[in-house]
Amino acid sequence: MRFxxxxxxxxxxxxxxxxxxxxxxVLRANTGDEFEIVDGRGRRYKGVLKEANKRCCVLAxxxxxxxxxPSAGLTLVIAPTKSTERFEWLLEKAMEYGAHRIQxxxxxxxxxxxxxxxxxxxxxxxxxxxxxQLWLTELAPAMPWTDWVAxxxxxxxxxxxxxxxPTDKLHFFDEVPVGAPCWIGIGPEGDFTSVxxxxxxxxxxxxxxxxxxxxxxETAGLAAVQMHQLAQRR
Amino acid sequence: MRFxxxxxxxxxxxxxxxxxxxxxxVLRANTGDEFEIVDGRGRRYKGVLKEANKRCCVLAxxxxxxxxxPSAGLTLVIAPTKSTERFEWLLEKAMEYGAHRIQxxxxxxxxxxxxxxxxxxxxxxxxxxxxxQLWLTELAPAMPWTDWVAxxxxxxxxxxxxxxxPTDKLHFFDEVPVGAPCWIGIGPEGDFTSVxxxxxxxxxxxxxxxxxxxxxxETAGLAAVQMHQLAQRR
Numbered sequence: 448m449r450f451x452x453x454x455x456x457x458x459x460x461x462x463x464x465x466x467x468x469x470x471x472x473v474l475r476a477n478t479g480d481e482f483e484i485v486d487g488r489g490r491r492y493k494g495v496l497k498e499a500n501k502r503c504c505v506l507a508x509x510x511x512x513x514x515x516x517p518s519a520g521l522t523l524v525i526a527p528t529k530s531t532e533r534f535e536w537l538l539e540k541a542m543e544y545g546a547h548r549i550q551x552x553x554x555x556x557x558x559x560x561x562x563x564x565x566x567x568x569x570x571x572x573x574x575x576x577x578x579x580q581l582w583l584t585e586l587a588p589a590m591p592w593t594d595w596v597a598x599x600x601x602x603x604x605x606x607x608x609x610x611x612x613p614t615d616k617l618h619f620f621d622e623v624p625v626g627a628p629c630w631i632g633i634g635p636e637g638d639f640t641s642v643x644x645x646x647x648x649x650x651x652x653x654x655x656x657x658x659x660x661x662x663x664x665e666t667a668g669l670a671a672v673q674m675h676q677l678a679q680r681r
Numbered sequence: 682m683r684f685x686x687x688x689x690x691x692x693x694x695x696x697x698x699x700x701x702x703x704x705x706x707v708l709r710a711n712t713g714d715e716f717e718i719v720d721g722r723g724r725r726y727k728g729v730l731k732e733a734n735k736r737c738c739v740l741a742x743x744x745x746x747x748x749x750x751p752s753a754g755l756t757l758v759i760a761p762t763k764s765t766e767r768f769e770w771l772l773e774k775a776m777e778y779g780a781h782r783i784q785x786x787x788x789x790x791x792x793x794x795x796x797x798x799x800x801x802x803x804x805x806x807x808x809x810x811x812x813x814q815l816w817l818t819e820l821a822p823a824m825p826w827t828d829w830v831a832x833x834x835x836x837x838x839x840x841x842x843x844x845x846x847p848t849d850k851l852h853f854f855d856e857v858p859v860g861a862p863c864w865i866g867i868g869p870e871g872d873f874t875s876v877x878x879x880x881x882x883x884x885x886x887x888x889x890x891x892x893x894x895x896x897x898x899e900t901a902g903l904a905a906v907q908m909h910q911l912a913q914r915r
Binding site: 536540543544545577578579580618620621658660661662663666669670673674676677680 | 770774777778779811812813814852854855892894895896897900903904907908910911914
């Protein structure tokens with residue numbers, strides 16, 4: 448069955464012109480055909496095509512399932528990589544794993560400070576549909592690391608800073624809170640500066656390691672998402 | 682310091698023509714310059730350039746460190762994806778995480794059955810150097826899944842088969858043996874066929890799940906590598 452995404456689903460749901468054209472021309476859908484619609488906020492609907500019109504299709508929807516947000520969501524606070532491709536790969540994989548939220552940050556050593564919200568959201572939505580999940584990974588507007596550390600949002604849950612400086616650090620996997628939200632900061636190629644790390648420590652956040660390997664930024668990001676999820680199984 | 686890879690390192694180590702040219706023309710190295718050499722088999726050497734010759738450089742090497750192979754290595758038995766790019770991405774990431782061995786397999790639903798050993802090994806070596814590790818992820822010659830299941834190698838350690846058929850399955854993370862080698866089979870886009878799964882079960886291997894999400898082949902492969910590593914921390 449075809450799987451659609453729509454951020455808001457009404458009982459008589461109208462598709463926009465692009466989707467309607469796709470429905471009629473590509474899927475060759477007819478009145479009475481059934482579809483599944485997810486809103487990325489935990490709800491899954493059945494949609495029955497009532498009007499097959501290439502400009503405006505109408506689906507009669509009924510709620511099939513509603514899943515609450517996981518109580519222990521991870522916010523991945525990460526510097527987009529210099530290579531767009533590597534960051535986009537991370538977005539796809541983080542959504543496949545079911546990450547809660549991604550907060551892009553600009554740091555002193557960030558080589559690229561351009562956020563592509565529309566494109567990035569399209570990648571997340573495509574991975575949501577491909578992996579048939581009900582909660583869309585949320586993409587927050589990019590902000591400087593200093594602003595994030597000083598923000599109210601960063602204070603709302605336990606926070607961690609992953610870095611590679613040779614100091615004694617706990618392993619993130621051993622420190623993940625179970626059943627409660629948290630966030631982890633991951634620096635760009637070349638890592639956070641020591642000033643950036645110190646600033647976060649002074650604000651009360653915990654420096655952690657992701658293991659002995661020297662991981663690329665995007666690999667570290669994905670490793671953190673999975674550590675967080677597997678720690679919930681303990 | 683520059684980081685080199687050479688599968689065999691001798692006390693007076695000669696670089697081949699390509700590496701020698703790179704050493705002299707690109708790195709502009711001079712006699713007396715120091716380098717690090719890893720053999721991908723646990724050994725790290727210091728190398729001092731004795732002869733800077735664009736056809737044949739010679740380095741005097743001394744062993745700095747020797748790390749034994751991890752006792753609990755995972756062999757990732759996986760169907761290469763239709764998109765070469767996605768499989769090559771997996772090779773890079775698996776090496777970054779420090780996977781022990783990758784065994785490509787051809788299955789009934791494999792859409793591509795071409796192995797590119799030279800190219801794939803170059804990707805692994807590049808990731809070895811980038812992540813500064815001492816053990817190179819080993820790439821085994823591709824073989825049909827049926828041959829793998831019937832092989833002596835598959836019987837040498839505990840084996841698992843990840844699949845998405847809706848049957849009761851244990852979670853791989855909960856089943857990973859600690860301190861002992863094991864392998865896990867991961868199917869192509871469209872999964873193993875039920876015949877392929879049954880065949881492995883009859884041979885004594887355990888069906889497992891990697892979680893509730895529907896993961897792409899390469900994402901499932903990487904998830905398994907990390908589950909195996911994190912399970913060793915328990």
